[in-house]
Amino acid sequence: MENFAIYVPRLLPxxxxxxxxxxxxxxxxxxxxxxxVCKALGRRVIVSNATGxxxxxxxxxxxxxxxxxxxxxxxxxxxATASGMEAGLKALNRKGKKAITAKVVAMAGDGGTSDIGxxxxxxxxxxGHNFLFVCYDNEAYMNTGIQRSSAxxxxxxxxxxxxxxLSIGQTSRKKDLTAIVVAHRIPYVATACPSYPFDLIxxxxxAAAIQGPAYLxxxxxxxxxxxxxxxxxxxxxxxxxxxxxFPLYEVENGKYKLNxxxxxxxxxxxxxxxxxxxxxxxxxEVERIQEQVTADYEELKxxxxxGA
Amino acid sequence: MVNLTIDGRQIxxxxxxxxxxxxxxxxxxxxxxxxxxxxxxxxxxxxxxxxITYKNGRNRLVTSCLYPVEEGLSVSTNSERVTANRxxxxxLLLARCSGEKVIQDLARKLGVESPPFRPEYIExxxxxxxxxxxxxxxxxxGVSAISLANRGVSREVAPPxxxxxxxxxxxxxxxxxxxxxxxxxxxxxxxxxxxxxxxxxxxxxxxxxxxxxxPEAQLEYITAKANLPPGFFDTCTTCx
Numbered sequence: 001m002e003n004f005a006i007y008v009p010r011l012l013p014x015x016x017x018x019x020x021x022x023x024x025x026x027x028x029x030x031x032x033x034x035x036x037v038c039k040a041l042g043r044r045v046i047v048s049n050a051t052g053x054x055x056x057x058x059x060x061x062x063x064x065x066x067x068x069x070x071x072x073x074x075x076x077x078x079x080a081t082a083s084g085m086e087a088g089l090k091a092l093n094r095k096g097k098k099a100i101t102a103k104v105v106a107m108a109g110d111g112g113t114s115d116i117g118x119x120x121x122x123x124x125x126x127x128g129h130n131f132l133f134v135c136y137d138n139e140a141y142m143n144t145g146i147q148r149s150s151a152x153x154x155x156x157x158x159x160x161x162x163x164x165x166l167s168i169g170q171t172s173r174k175k176d177l178t179a180i181v182v183a184h185r186i187p188y189v190a191t192a193c194p195s196y197p198f199d200l201i202x203x204x205x206x207a208a209a210i211q212g213p214a215y216l217x218x219x220x221x222x223x224x225x226x227x228x229x230x231x232x233x234x235x236x237x238x239x240x241x242x243x244x245x246f247p248l249y250e251v252e253n254g255k256y257k258l259n260x261x262x263x264x265x266x267x268x269x270x271x272x273x274x275x276x277x278x279x280x281x282x283x284x285e286v287e288r289i290q291e292q293v294t295a296d297y298e299e300l301k302x303x304x305x306x307g308a
Numbered sequence: 309m310v311n312l313t314i315d316g317r318q319i320x321x322x323x324x325x326x327x328x329x330x331x332x333x334x335x336x337x338x339x340x341x342x343x344x345x346x347x348x349x350x351x352x353x354x355x356x357x358x359x360i361t362y363k364n365g366r367n368r369l370v371t372s373c374l375y376p377v378e379e380g381l382s383v384s385t386n387s388e389r390v391t392a393n394r395x396x397x398x399x400l401l402l403a404r405c406s407g408e409k410v411i412q413d414l415a416r417k418l419g420v421e422s423p424p425f426r427p428e429y430i431e432x433x434x435x436x437x438x439x440x441x442x443x444x445x446x447x448x449x450g451v452s453a454i455s456l457a458n459r460g461v462s463r464e465v466a467p468p469x470x471x472x473x474x475x476x477x478x479x480x481x482x483x484x485x486x487x488x489x490x491x492x493x494x495x496x497x498x499x500x501x502x503x504x505x506x507x508x509x510x511x512x513x514x515x516x517x518x519x520x521x522x523p524e525a526q527l528e529y530i531t532a533k534a535n536l537p538p539g540f541f542d543t544c545t546t547c548x
Contacts, residue, residue: 003495003521006530007449007479011346043335198484238546242517266517 004198013039022065024057027230029221030136033194040204043068046085050078050108053143075116079124082106086129103208104131110151111141114177125184125213132207132214138222146225150175155285156277163280181215182251188214190250195237219246227276239271244297256304268293312381327372338372338385339414342438347447349373353438355397359384399423407432408488434490441482451475473505478523514544
């Protein structure tokens with residue numbers, strides 16, 4: 001990944017397809033990701049958006065932030081709706097009603113992707129629809145009040161996995177959803193983070209250009225749910241990547257590629273410390289998380305064939 | 309507001325807008341190669357040409373990226389004359405840059421299979437001479453490290469005297485903006501290379517985490533330009 005600084009951001013498209021004035025929390029990392037994704041996609045898209053933070057904050061009746069065709073769907077059928085849209089466009093084009101060249105994009109949170117919407121997603125990927133699925137992963141059901149999801153990492157305190165005398169918070173590890181998606185053998189899978197905007201934009205453009213299903217997992221720091229200061233959202237994303245908790249990689253036709261291979265990972269404590277949801281963790285649990293992260297990262301490096 | 313017609317559609321545009329902006333705002337697609345929203349219009353590639361008809365019936369071809377909207381103007385973005393002219397431009401570009409995806413895609417859209425020239429005239433030049441890199445360096449970064457050199461067939465983007473771009477700060481704007489990715493930037497260890505301009509930069513090492521984060525020359529340039537206290541860039545953005 002190229003490291004672009006100060007001047008390059010001025011060269012991005014000026015057009016905003018997600019209007020300002022929405023009701024996201026201060027310092028929301030997810031809305032930042034949505035904005036960048038919309039910027040990268042341009043206007044020739046149709047969005048199918050699952051219930052979740054993004055649907056709630058962007059479309060309080062009778063207003064909307066979306067400057068592209070957008071449809072709100074339920075948690076469980078986002079990918080199914082997107083499949084239907086794609087099939088509908090195909091049918092219209094076949095019947096010669098109108099040549100419509102629009103990319104169908106499904107967007108959902110981690111709950112709508114890894115828990116409730118998983119079977120619809122799996123079905124759509126398996127059928128090979130030409131669409132892009134973007135998962136905004138903020139690691140819990142933030143919209144309804146921070147309930148745990150299967151994407152919540154080990155040790156995180158949420159309202160349904162509270163930390164206390166007898167509990168250390170979430171007891172299971174985060175579901176490796178990208179691996180599940182890769183197992184469908186689709187053309188393009190990638191992880192991204194709005195803290196690395198050019199990488200995110202590149203990946204969205206690449207994924208949108210692909211014929212067939214593509215999947216993006218975007219880590220979206222959430223000041224409210226992760227309980228870190230609201231000015232640290234971008235830094236939290238960088239720390240997640242630099243500590244190896246959320247490595248940036250892409251899988252093209254089954255081939256893994258690490259986008260940011262750091263010479264040395266930061267200790268995970270740098271990432272856990274600013275977050276209130278990990279505050280209760282004793283040193284030995286942090287040690288355990290560190291071991292898991294290092295092991296996972298080494299495994300990923302092996303898959304990508306780096307530094308073997 | 310200015311009233312005009314684009315492809316038969318009545319359109320209201322703001323005073324001072326270009327035809328390209330007005331068309332794009334209404335979802336009418338005009339291909340471009342040298343246009344970038346962040347830069348001043350330039351009119352080098354000419355594939356954005358459209359046919360305009362004045363109120364008195366006279367018509368002519370103009371580049372839509374430079375021509376301002378006018379009351380009562382009638383614009384056609386895909387008339388026979390426009391398509392024929394655009395096709396010739398793309399054939400010439402395809403002969404120069406036969407391996408570039410942007411040109412190939414545009415050619416396919418216009419129905420150009422291959423340039424109508426003998427094979428010995430087909431080149432695989434990577435640069436389409438859109439000059440976006442030159443303009444970004446001048447307008448956005450403000451250092452003018454590179455420029456267009458020579459004329460005619462030997463025209464190229466180059467550092468001064470075809471040697472080293474001494475004014476370059478290694479920001480990578482040219483690398484990012486290039487539509488054909490023909491400018492190569494590489495970070496190896498603590499050095500950044502931009503091969504096309506034969507420059508290399510020492511990267512600054514963060515005092516806290518030890519990662520290399522930006523070229524020293526660039527940080528010095530920004531420190532001087534923004535009047536920052538010395539030592540502001542001792543740490544990287546994550547550690548600051």
